[in-house]
Amino acid sequence: MATKQVRYEALVKALHADLYRYAYWLCHEKQVAEDLVQETFLRAWRALDSLKDEKAAKSWLITILRRENARRFERKRFDMSEYEEATIIDTQSINSEQDIENHWLREKIGSLPEEYREPLVLQVIGGFSGEEIAGLLSLNKNTVMTRLFRARNQLKDALEKEPEVRGTYNG
């Protein structure tokens, strides 16, 4: 019992931030993301004995979270595209150069198509390889690599197109 508790707490401490960020980019809402992570860890706790390989913990948790997210849509069907862009913006005060850039880039990432964003988040935040992402999303590896390419390509284009607009934030 004690060891299970210890394992669980270690899992929470090591992975809750990554999982929260993944959830956030999945649903664009802080509160929903937090609920998803809560639900995911609760399920993880109940099924902790089935987790044999600690290295697989992150992908295991992400699989649970994706399922939870899908369940959320079964319960209450609403369309993602109806989300106001404003809701995905981080509302914390923007004060440094870095924050401005993050803020701007977050908008761009938020407006990427879902199918491009999810592999990107898994790669950059989760540190998963192309194969692992393909496994998590039930896609083949080539599709994943193409989507990653397009995601970065679009972000780079956007960055190059709007340097002046970004400058005005500084004024």
Add this chain to the structure above:
Amino acid sequence: MDDLQFRRSIYADPQCADEDIINAKASDPSKQKFAREIEQLDQQILNALKVPVPDDMAQKLILRQALDSHQQQKKKKRIHLALAASVAFAMGLTINFMQFSNAYTNMGDYAFAHTTHEAAHFSNNDNATVTLASLNKKMASFHGSFSDKLGELIFADYCRFDKMKSLHLVYKGENSPVNVFIIPKSEHLAFINSFSNQELNGKSLQFKDASIIVVGDKTESLQKWQENIKSNVTWSI
């Protein structure tokens, strides 16, 4: 590796450590520059993706789990208590049943048990010492009497027949003693006409206030004994 393919690979995975990618970077400064640009872009993306995590998130997750497992333990405790209570209840019922219920359900079973239990005390060679007069004296408490001897009577006395006062008679038989029980009408022992096991046969006669059971070995003609009893016994009242 051509430029397009290189760019595609770098876009797809800036950290890509394939050998041909590394070689391409090393051999072509423009490719290296491009790769560095995208690495920089990736750093920006990483910074942007790292949205602030609520400060108390880890604590909340641990708290929620602690509450959940507490809830489960409470449920388990309740189940255990319920189990213990049911076991105690079942044991109580069983003990009650065993102590206060009758072990035998019909008179045949009991008659065999009684006969077998006392078989060692009687033998066909015992002297027939009981007279008709003393038998009838005992029969009086069942309001009955025999008009004639049924056979050579070895033993006659009151017995407990499954907690009922009864008269136990042992006669000499063909090869082994024949047991006759006179028992009052009973509510908990079912009347049974004839019964047998590996060694013994038994037959019963039912009268108004009493039953007479004859038990003998397989060689004994119980039919004859029954007819004999029927023609000899009389009941007052």
